[in-house]
Amino acid sequence: MKLTTRLFLYFEEIVNAGLLVVTVVVFLLFTVFILPYMSERLAEMTGVTISPDTSFLYSAGDLYAMAESYGDTGRAYYIMQKYTFDILWPVVYLLFFLVVLTYIFRYTGMSRFAHTVKLLPVYAFLFDLLENLAAAVVMYRYPRPTAVLAHVTSLFSIAKWLLIVLSVAVVAAGLVLCLKKRIGRA
Secondary structure: OOHHHHHHHHHHHHOOHHHHHHHHHHHHHHHHHHHHHHHHHHHHHHOOOOOHHHOOOOOHHHHHHHHHHHHHHHHHHHHHHHOOHHHHHHHHHHHHHHHHHHHHHHHHOOHHHHHHHHHHHHHHHHHHHHHHHHHHHHHHHOOOOOHHHHHHHHHHHHHHHHHHHHHHHHHHHHHHHHHHHHHHHO
8 A cells, every 4th residue: 555545544544623623723823923933033044035945936046146145154044944944844734734635525525536635735745845955955065056956946846836835725625615515504
């Protein structure tokens, strides 16, 4: 059995209303408090508000420009952040999407689509980790060029953001279906 299938079956077993509430609260706390704080800290350490993580579209030249503008201290902080916070945050949003989607698909009775749709946040998570790793290597090696990684980092970012947007769209569509089902019972 594939790893993702086992993961999804595990989530089918453990997801309940309590886990849903905890997951949503943790996700909201990260989104409202921790993400802005981490962005502020990065801006303080680098003197710049732009980051590959929050950018949808950028070139290898843009990534090198960010590395230059960050300076030695900012690049060191950025790299440290990639191996601490930027591992935790993707785990938080992956769990959020998996729990919410599992709950939605169970409630709507549309579980035949669930495995395919739940792959969206899994792939977003993987592309996020690849983006973080590639960007950290480029920052670490700067000013020495890391041409291939500098180019693919932006591709990883685009893939990550598209998959996150699709995941959000599926959650929104699922919530609409849940609402329709609830109204239909009333």
